[in-house]
Amino acid sequence: MSKPEIILHHYQGSPYAEKVVAALRVKGLPWCSVATSPMLPRPLLEPLTNGYRRIPVMQIGNQIFCDTALILKELEKRYPSNNGGAAEGGAQASVVGVSDMIATWVDKQLFANIRDQMPWGASPEEQKANPLAAVFGSAAFLADRSQLSGGSKPINTEAIRRAQPLLVDQLASNLDTLEKTLQGPQEQLRQQQGVRGQGVGEGGWILNTLTPSMADCSVYGMVWWLMTTKRAPEFVTPLAFPCLFAWWGQMNAYMKKHRHPTQDQVKISGEDALQVARDAQKGGYVSTGDGEGVHEAERRRVGELVTVSPNDYGKVPVKGRIVVITKERVCIRPEHGPSQQGHVEKIEVLMHFPRNGYVIVPVGNVKAAL
Ligand SMILES: N[C@@H](CCC(=O)N[C@@H](CS)C(=O)NCC(=O)O)C(=O)O
Numbered sequence: 001m002s003k004p005e006i007i008l009h010h011y012q013g014s015p016y017a018e019k020v021v022a023a024l025r026v027k028g029l030p031w032c033s034v035a036t037s038p039m040l041p042r043p044l045l046e047p048l049t050n051g052y053r054r055i056p057v058m059q060i061g062n063q064i065f066c067d068t069a070l071i072l073k074e075l076e077k078r079y080p081s082n083n084g085g086a087a088e089g090g091a092q093a094s095v096v097g098v099s100d101m102i103a104t105w106v107d108k109q110l111f112a113n114i115r116d117q118m119p120w121g122a123s124p125e126e127q128k129a130n131p132l133a134a135v136f137g138s139a140a141f142l143a144d145r146s147q148l149s150g151g152s153k154p155i156n157t158e159a160i161r162r163a164q165p166l167l168v169d170q171l172a173s174n175l176d177t178l179e180k181t182l183q184g185p186q187e188q189l190r191q192q193q194g195v196r197g198q199g200v201g202e203g204g205w206i207l208n209t210l211t212p213s214m215a216d217c218s219v220y221g222m223v224w225w226l227m228t229t230k231r232a233p234e235f236v237t238p239l240a241f242p243c244l245f246a247w248w249g250q251m252n253a254y255m256k257k258h259r260h261p262t263q264d265q266v267k268i269s270g271e272d273a274l275q276v277a278r279d280a281q282k283g284g285y286v287s288t289g290d291g292e293g294v295h296e297a298e299r300r301r302v303g304e305l306v307t308v309s310p311n312d313y314g315k316v317p318v319k320g321r322i323v324v325i326t327k328e329r330v331c332i333r334p335e336h337g338p339s340q341q342g343h344v345e346k347i348e349v350l351m352h353f354p355r356n357g358y359v360i361v362p363v364g365n366v367k368a369a370l
Contacts, residue, residue: 001262001263003032003266003268003272003276004029004030004031004032004260004263004266005060005061006024006029006030006031006032006058006059006060007031007032007033007034007058007059007060007268007273007276008020008021008024008031008032008033008034008056008057008058008059009034009036009042009045009048009055009056009057009058009059009270009273010033010034010035010036010055010056011035011036011037011038011055012035013038013135014038014055014056015111015114015221015222015224015225016055016056016068016107016221017055017056017068017221018220018221018224018225019068019072019103019106019217019218019220019221019222020056020058020068020071020072020075020217020221021221021265022212022216022217022220022221022224022251022255023071023072023075023214023217024075024259024260024264025255025258025259025260025264026081026211026212026216026217026254026255026258027075027079027081027258028258028259028260029075029079029260030260030262030263030264030266031260031263031264031265031266032265032266032267032268032272032273033265033266033267033268034268034269034270034272034273035267036055036270038055038135038141039140039141039144039145040053040144042055042270044269044270044271044273044274045057045270047274047277047345047346047347048064048273048274048277048347048349049064049066049318049351050318050319050320050334050336050349050351051316051317051318051319052066052314052316052318052351053148053314053316054066054067054310054314056068056071057071058071058074059273059276059277061276061277061279061280061283062276062277062278062280062281062347062348062349062350063280063288063349063350063351063352064349064350064351064352065352066351066352066353066354067310067353067354067357067358068103068107068218068221069100069103069104069107069354069356069357070328070329070352070353070354072099072103072214072217072218073096073100073214073328073329073354074352076096076214081209081211081213081214082211095207095209095213095214095215096214098207098215099207099213099214099215099218100214102206102215102218102219103214103215103218104356104357106218106219106221106222107218108312109174110174110219110222111222113167113170113171113174114171114222114225114226114229114231116160116163116164116167116170116171117164117167117168117171117231117232118132118136118229118231119132119133119136119137120136120137120142120155120157120160120161121136121137121142121155121157121158121160121161122134122136122137123137124137132229142154142155142157148313148314149313150313150314150315168232168235171232171235171236172232172235172240175235175236175240175241175244176241178219178223178241178244179241179242179243179244181206182204182206182243182244182246182247183243184208185203185204185205185206185207185208186204186243186246186247188203188204188208189203189204202254204246204247204250205247206219206247211254212251212254216247216251220248220251223244223248227248274345274347277347277349278347281347281348281349288323288324288331288350288352290324290326290329290331299325300322300325300330300360300362301322302322302323302324302325303321303322304321304322304362305319305320305321305335305362305363305364306319306320306321306322306330306332306360306361306362306363307319307360307361307363308320308330308332308351308353308358308359308360309358309359309361310357310358310359311357311358311359312357317361318332318334318351318353319334319335319363320332320333320334320335320351321333321335323350325360326355327355328354328355329352329353329354329355330352330353330355330358330360331350331351331352331353332350332351332353333348333349333350333351334349334351
């Protein structure tokens with residue numbers, strides 16, 4: 001049996017990766033998993049990502065999709081959901097748009113709230129007792145995340161721990177926002193179940209779709225992190241957030257039922273994934289299927305040499321020539337410069353980034369880079 005074409009490079013414990021896994025399972029897609037390290041270096045991934053250091057990334061052939069915001073859009077484009085929002089044509093567009101807005105809130109806001117409750121700088125005793133504390137207390141992990149956040153100083157774990165009892169209010173407040181968002185769909189689901197009989201029918205999803213939308217998957221990744229790490233257990237209870245807990249149970253049940261029966265998370269090695277990219281480049285140039293040659297008249301041009309980097313953290317620029325540029329994404333063909341992580345092999349790939357949250361700077365334009 002041939003291996004699935006979707007390859008996810010990820011590590012166990014990442015809420016961003018879990019968001020993508022949720023989308024793959026909700027859609028019942030077959031996929032391959034490459035286990036990466038939770039921190040740099042990632043020598044088998046670097047020939048594909050050319051400096052982009054964040055994780056997860058999705059690979060299809062020799063195309064690399066960076067950032068979960070774009071990964072979810074790409075999955076939705078290739079394998080559209082039939083989630084009930086599509087019945088009247090235009091309705092699907094709003095599900096996609098609102099899902100995207102919710103994803104931004106999840107990534108910027110909810111992520112920070114949960115991250116702030118992690119056992120940063122855990123003592124050796126705590127580390128012995130708890131694997132999560134062992135990660136957040138490890139000197140190597142702290143050094144890696146200090147570099148990722150771009151600060152010149154190491155992360156001040158003591159300050160974070162002192163602030164945690166106050167910061168938990170932010171988490172509770174944002175969970176309350178989720179609870180209120182879910183009240184309508186969950187109430188409707190209960191009414192339907194009352195009419196049709198317990199457990200019949202599906203619904204109760206964030207955007208009141210018939211099946212989970214990408215909004216549910218985005219929220220799922222972060223709530224998964226909170227639930228599985230059991231942070232702030234005295235605040236995060238079914239009594240405080242009944243709709244959120246009911247939705248959580250339904251998401252888990254839905255994914256279990258719908259995930260691909262035989263090819264969910266086929267484990268392959270980093271070397272196997274590199275070979276997939278090498279083989280795809282042998283096939284010659286692979287179109288992105290995205291209206292190649294599309295110009296965005298007022299700004300950047302196809303063929304222009306630029307760097308693309310995240311605007312928040314992990315700001316390592318990837319240099320390359322623009323192949324496609326739309327309001328949603330930029331796709332570049334990387335120019336191979338000196339390796340950041342010491343790899344030597346050059347593989348022809350196309351790298352896709354979302355426009356939102358990424359800065360495109362023409363090479364040589366010092367002013368624009370400031
Ligand atoms: N906006 C990015 C954020 C991804 C992100 O922050 N990932 C973390 C891991 S959960 C990361 O890359 N950490 C740095 C690293 O592992 O090198 C996305 O949605 O993909």
